[in-house]
Every structure is written in C-alpha cells, then in structure tokens.
Amino acid sequence: MKKISYLPLILLILIAVGCEFDEAPKEEVQTEIKKPKPSIKEYGFTLDDYQVYRDTVRSGDSFGAIMDSHGVTRGRVFEVSEKVKDVFDPARINVGKPYTILKSKDSLSNVEVFIYEESRINYTVVNLKDSISALRNKKPVTIKKNIVSGVITSSLSAAMDNEGLSILLADKLADIYQWKIDFFKIQKGDQFKIIYNEKYINDTVYAGLANIEAAVLTHYKNPYYAFEFGKDSLSGFAKFYDEEANSLQSFFLKAPLKYSRISSRYTKRRFHPVQKRWKAHKGTDYAAPTGTPIWSTADGVVIKSSYTRGNGNYVKVRHNDKYTTQYLHMSKRNAKVGQRVKQGDVIGYVGSTGLATGPHVCYRFWVYGKQVDPYKQNLPSSEPLKESLKPMYFAKMDSLKKDLGQIKFKEI
Missing domain, CATH: 2.70.70.10 (Glucose Permease (Domain IIA))
Structure with missing residues (x-):
C-alpha cells in the first residue's frame, strides 16, 4: 500500500491559519507639539515677567495718587520725583494720556516700572526697582509711502474726505500752497496728485502724517508743482520749491485764516x-x-x-x-x-x-x-534756493516729477 505524505497539506493549513490571524495595521497616533507662546515685548521689557496694569490719566489724578493706589509710599514717591525731575516731571502728567505699570509677580507685588506715553510714539520709562532712573524713548516707527489723486467738487477738505484721507493731509497741502493759491477761489474740477509718507508703529498702528514729498495741484487748468527740499533754519519746517527751484513761500500769506x-x-x-x-x-x-x-x-x-x-x-x-x-x-x-x-x-x-x-x-x-x-499787489517772495544746491534739487525733483507723472488725474 502506497504511503501518502501529509506534509504539504499541513504546510498549506498553517499558512492559511497564519494569514487569518495577521494583526490589522496599527493606526499612527500623531502627537501635537504645542509651540510656546511668543513672549510679549514692549517698551524694552518682556511683559510676561510682570503683572501689567494699563490705564489713562483721569481728571484729578496725579503721579502720587496713581502710585499710592498701587501701594507705593509717599516717601518713595517723593524720592522718585526728586531723582527723575530732570527727565520726567510728575506734576505735568496730562488727562487722557495712557500709562502702564509693571509690578513684580511675587507676593509683594511691588511697582517696578511706570511708563508714561506723551504721544503715540514718545514715552518715558521711570524705573523704581533698584537705582531710580528715568529714560525718554520712542516706539519703533516705520514710514510707508503712499500716492493719491483727487478732484475738487466743493472744497479741498471735502475732496480729501471723498478719497478716505485724513484732514491732516488737506491741512498740510493747504499749508504748502497757501502763498501761491487762494483757497477761497478754489474751482470745481481742480485736481491734485500727492506723494506722501505716513508713520506706523510696529508696522500696523497708524501714527500720523510724516511728510509730503511732492504734489501737483491744477488751478484754473494751470499746474502748480511743489517739491520738498530742505528745512527752514528758524522754524524747522520743510521748504517747498516749484519746477524752476523758486520758493513756494512768499513774504505774505494769501489770507489771515484757514477754511473760510x-x-x-x-x-x-x-x-x-x-x-x-x-x-x-x-x-x-x-x-x-x-x-x-x-x-x-x-x-x-x-x-x-x-x-x-x-x-x-x-x-x-x-x-x-x-x-x-x-x-x-x-x-x-x-x-x-x-x-x-x-x-x-x-x-x-x-x-x-x-x-x-x-x-x-x-x-x-x-x-x-x-x-x-x-x-x-505784486508781493515779494521769500529767499530763493542757493545756486550751489540747485543741481541736487533738480536731480531729486526730476525723479519725483516722473513718479507724479505715473499717477492718473481723477475727473469729475
């Protein structure tokens, strides 16, 4: 009788059973790695290291009263006031101005820093921690260049408002042209183009108009150009000249008041x-x-x-x-x-x-x-631009005039 070999059959059975009981693939578990929150830095301090209190000076407030409400003794207030008076006058804090107080995070909760904002940009830091000191500083400011074109239908300020622009820009433009153009005779259809710069704190917070670099205003269809160049030695204000380097400033203003x-x-x-x-x-x-x-x-x-x-x-x-x-x-x-x-x-x-x-x-x-x-009257103009400065002026003016030429005038 012939012997039957069962070995191949046993191997097939084992392979089949092994396939049935293979483990299902495991799902990958992704672990989310939490990134640490970026520390907040302001006024040169890491605010996470302190208890932070922000407020504004209110009617009746004084530096002493504010310090007293945060646990600083009168003796300490007097000591601080005496030591920082050459930089910061505690008696001259103004209603509506913001201030920030930094206090220690320990159980004592001592006032370590007082920060007073004179403006959106300028502030003073009074350090009360160890050696008392005061320091004036500025927030980081960036300048952004802008262009605008507009047409006048009633007034310059209304035209600026139609473009969503600040009244400060209208005031500045009127100041530049106040010797050359009678704004009481402004005409419907007069046009303007402006290249100007604005200030921003930390690239985001608007901090006001920086300056106007160049402008052209058509009045009775005549173009009046204005290009910034240098500053007045007495007032410190920017000076403006036309295409031929003639000063826009005159001995007399056109009117004794504005917007009337x-x-x-x-x-x-x-x-x-x-x-x-x-x-x-x-x-x-x-x-x-x-x-x-x-x-x-x-x-x-x-x-x-x-x-x-x-x-x-x-x-x-x-x-x-x-x-x-x-x-x-x-x-x-x-x-x-x-x-x-x-x-x-x-x-x-x-x-x-x-x-x-x-x-x-x-x-x-x-x-x-x-x-x-x-x-x-043929009224006199102010002092002309020096001959030695004209080559530099014309080089700057040519570049700005080309930039103005790229801006299209708006029509009614």
Missing part, C-alpha cells in the same frame, strides 16, 4: 450793513465761526492792539517800512504792542465786535501808508 469764505472784498463803494449808507470798504472780509484763529500774514511788530467802536478788538502789524496789515472785529486779541510776531503766529480770534453784523475778520493792507487791495 470771503464775504466782502476791497471796494471803493459798498453799502454798509450797519451804517446803512454807501461808503468805501478798504478791506477784505473773511467770514468764519467765532473763535477761529487769526494769524499774522507776515513777520513784523505789533504797533496797535486795542478796541474802538468801529473796529472792535483789532491788531495792527508793521512788517517793514513799506507794508502794514490790520485785523478787525476780533472776539479776543492775542498780541501786545511791541511784540514781534512771525508769519502764521495767532494774533487773535474771529468775532463780531465793533460795527459787524456777524463773525468775521476784516483784513486791511497798507503800502507806504496807503490802503490798497492786497490781491492786486
């Missing part, structure tokens, strides 16, 4: 609204709300600051042997006889004192003692 309207011009025959008779009106009336600042249109010396029945409160300024100006109907005078004033200094405020039917300033102008219409 001319209610009556210089004329030899006008019906007086109070006296009810025809007479010469040898001034230009600018209607504006009571309290609007009135400024001197040029450098000079105050020769009169008084009150009369007709003029009301008024100030008169002699600019040189040739020119004199006068400002009438003020609600309040802000200049004394003998006082030297600079162009743009506030010498009073709009009112309706004297023979006036409403709030306005009557602006009068003399040339060699004769009253004239200032808008018909």
Whole structure:
C-alpha cells in the first residue's frame, strides 16, 4: 500500500491559519507639539515677567495718587520725583494720556516700572526697582509711502474726505500752497496728485502724517508743482520749491485764516450793513465761526492792539517800512504792542465786535501808508534756493516729477 505524505497539506493549513490571524495595521497616533507662546515685548521689557496694569490719566489724578493706589509710599514717591525731575516731571502728567505699570509677580507685588506715553510714539520709562532712573524713548516707527489723486467738487477738505484721507493731509497741502493759491477761489474740477509718507508703529498702528514729498495741484487748468527740499533754519519746517527751484513761500500769506469764505472784498463803494449808507470798504472780509484763529500774514511788530467802536478788538502789524496789515472785529486779541510776531503766529480770534453784523475778520493792507487791495499787489517772495544746491534739487525733483507723472488725474 502506497504511503501518502501529509506534509504539504499541513504546510498549506498553517499558512492559511497564519494569514487569518495577521494583526490589522496599527493606526499612527500623531502627537501635537504645542509651540510656546511668543513672549510679549514692549517698551524694552518682556511683559510676561510682570503683572501689567494699563490705564489713562483721569481728571484729578496725579503721579502720587496713581502710585499710592498701587501701594507705593509717599516717601518713595517723593524720592522718585526728586531723582527723575530732570527727565520726567510728575506734576505735568496730562488727562487722557495712557500709562502702564509693571509690578513684580511675587507676593509683594511691588511697582517696578511706570511708563508714561506723551504721544503715540514718545514715552518715558521711570524705573523704581533698584537705582531710580528715568529714560525718554520712542516706539519703533516705520514710514510707508503712499500716492493719491483727487478732484475738487466743493472744497479741498471735502475732496480729501471723498478719497478716505485724513484732514491732516488737506491741512498740510493747504499749508504748502497757501502763498501761491487762494483757497477761497478754489474751482470745481481742480485736481491734485500727492506723494506722501505716513508713520506706523510696529508696522500696523497708524501714527500720523510724516511728510509730503511732492504734489501737483491744477488751478484754473494751470499746474502748480511743489517739491520738498530742505528745512527752514528758524522754524524747522520743510521748504517747498516749484519746477524752476523758486520758493513756494512768499513774504505774505494769501489770507489771515484757514477754511473760510470771503464775504466782502476791497471796494471803493459798498453799502454798509450797519451804517446803512454807501461808503468805501478798504478791506477784505473773511467770514468764519467765532473763535477761529487769526494769524499774522507776515513777520513784523505789533504797533496797535486795542478796541474802538468801529473796529472792535483789532491788531495792527508793521512788517517793514513799506507794508502794514490790520485785523478787525476780533472776539479776543492775542498780541501786545511791541511784540514781534512771525508769519502764521495767532494774533487773535474771529468775532463780531465793533460795527459787524456777524463773525468775521476784516483784513486791511497798507503800502507806504496807503490802503490798497492786497490781491492786486505784486508781493515779494521769500529767499530763493542757493545756486550751489540747485543741481541736487533738480536731480531729486526730476525723479519725483516722473513718479507724479505715473499717477492718473481723477475727473469729475
């Protein structure tokens, strides 16, 4: 009888059983690695190391009262005040200004640092921890360049608002052109293009207008260019020049106040609204709300600051042997006889004192003692750009003018 070998059969059975009981593949378990939170750094301190208290100075607050509310003794406040008074005057903290207090995290919870913000950028650090000290500092500021184009339908400020721009930009542009363009005669359809810079704290928080580099404003279809170059040695303000390196600044401002309207011009025959008779009106009336600042249109010396029945409160300024100006109907005078004033200094405020039917300033102008219409005078310009600086100026101007040319004018 033939023997049967069962070995191959047994091997097949074992292989089959082994396949049935193979373990299912294990699922991979992913472990999430938590990243540590980045530490918060501000004012040169790692805030995670402290208890942080933020607040603003309120009416009735003082440095001593704030420190007292956080457990600092009066003796310690006096010691701090004496040691830091050359850098930080505790008596001059202002309502509405933010401050930050850093306290130790231990059980004592001592005040270690007081930080007072004078502005969005400038702040003072008062260290109370070991040796008392104070340090002025600035937040990191970045400058971002912007361009804008707009068209005027009613006023410059309204045009800026239509573009979603700050009124500060309108003010700055008006300041640049105040010697060349009469903004009381601004026309519907006048256009502007501006290259300007803005300040940002930590790249995100808007901190205001830095400067205007270049602008062009079309007025009566004539382009008026302005390019920033250098600063005034006395005021520190930026100076602007046109395409031919002529200063945009003039000896006289175009008007003695900002954003108003001319209610009556210089004329030899006008019906007086109070006296009810025809007479010469040898001034230009600018209607504006009571309290609007009135400024001197040029450098000079105050020769009169008084009150009369007709003029009301008024100030008169002699600019040189040739020119004199006068400002009438003020609600309040802000200049004394003998006082030297600079162009743009506030010498009073709009009112309706004297023979006036409403709030306005009557602006009068003399040339060699004769009253004239200032808008018909060929008034002098300021000091021209030095010849030695012109090559540098034209190189900068050419580049900026090309950039302005890339911006399209907006139409109504």
